Amino acid sequence: MSIKLAVLGLLLERNMHPYEITLVMKDRRMDKIMKLQMGSLYYAVDKMSQDGLIEAVEVISSKDRPDKTIYSITDKGKNIFEQLILQQIKKNEPVFHPLYIPLALSRYVDQGKLAELLNERVLKAEHDVNLAYQIYEEHIPLVPRSVLHVMYGRYEHCLTELKWLKRLYADVLANKLSDTGTPLDTEA
Amino acid sequence: MSIKLAVLGLLLERNMHPYEITLVMKDRRMDKIMKLQMGSLYYAVDKMSQDGLIEAVEVISSKDRPDKTIYSITDKGKNIFEQLILQQIKKNEPVFHPLYIPLALSRYVDQGKLAELLNERVLKAEHDVNLAYQIYEEHIPLVPRSVLHVMYGRYEHCLTELKWLKRLYADVLANKLSDTGTPLDTEA
DNA sequence: GCCACCCTATTCAAATTTGAATATAATAAC
């Protein structure tokens, strides 16, 4: 879904060929916010083209490279774009953190190895928090507030994750994952 | 991936047939933590059976219902289970919030409709926060700390999301999403 | 007693995602 929205949103600004869309997305850090895979993008473009949300307006051939097909958003596409955004906000689809299940089952694995990996994750998470904040700050003069909200939201989500991982790491070091009956130390 | 881990983790406790696995997962609220779809589960079970991680140990037929095939985890499955958990923790796969892209593009849509939907989301988020906390508290005497960490983590993630949505909602009401150059009001 | 809905248990086709393959040019590294 995000991929369709991103394509429509960018084609709203100007006509592009699919590869060019990926370049713009990377330039705007959209690839940090959603999964961007070439195969999926080309699929989405084909699909939307069949469905009349976008249309090919030009094909540029050159001897050495594959043809570039330039797409433009249609009126139908513009309507669907708005609908999709609202629908997606209404939908309330849950966020499943990819660590929930592994961690819930983590008491079954070697606690030494687990501790080592969690330590690495904590370090990465610290890095991510700083990076996310920096990206937010740098973009204050550059982008509309709608985008700032996403950047600051990402910072806060990263910060929450960091606190979570640290608390968990402490428990692994103390070898407490299998304990029952006591609440977590949630003040730190 | 989560689905495989969940199946292996449960088969570690006792042999079950696929449908039974879904019942246990729901009973333990695992379906709140990962996407649980029958089709995917049956696919994963087939795949793991082919790969020798689990094996069919019994088929129970009855006249009125489809046959139940009961699976058991193999030694290979036990090894892979540990590997998968550690691998998944190491992998550091990013979390893409399904609202990031829609919200980043939200300045293009009708701000009245947007405000209404965001208000609904804020209400739902408040409900989710309370529910998540309640689930954590209720389970303190019941489950190992590894599981509590996941439950409390979910509570904190929900809380972070709530704050994020509220801030965004205020900006939509003030019709500021397209403004540029001022930092967000991040103290509230 | 009947209607509507939920439970049991699995399968399937169709949609979508993934990851690699393709082929050439430009740039960087040593």
Place this chain on the structure above:
DNA sequence: GTTATTATATTCAAATTTGAATAGGGTGGC
């Protein structure tokens, strides 16, 4: 100067996910 990596642009087969179809039995409401 040669080698390795990165950038250009797209396609494809294979893996996986999705959502609906199947089909009989139980249960609650009126």
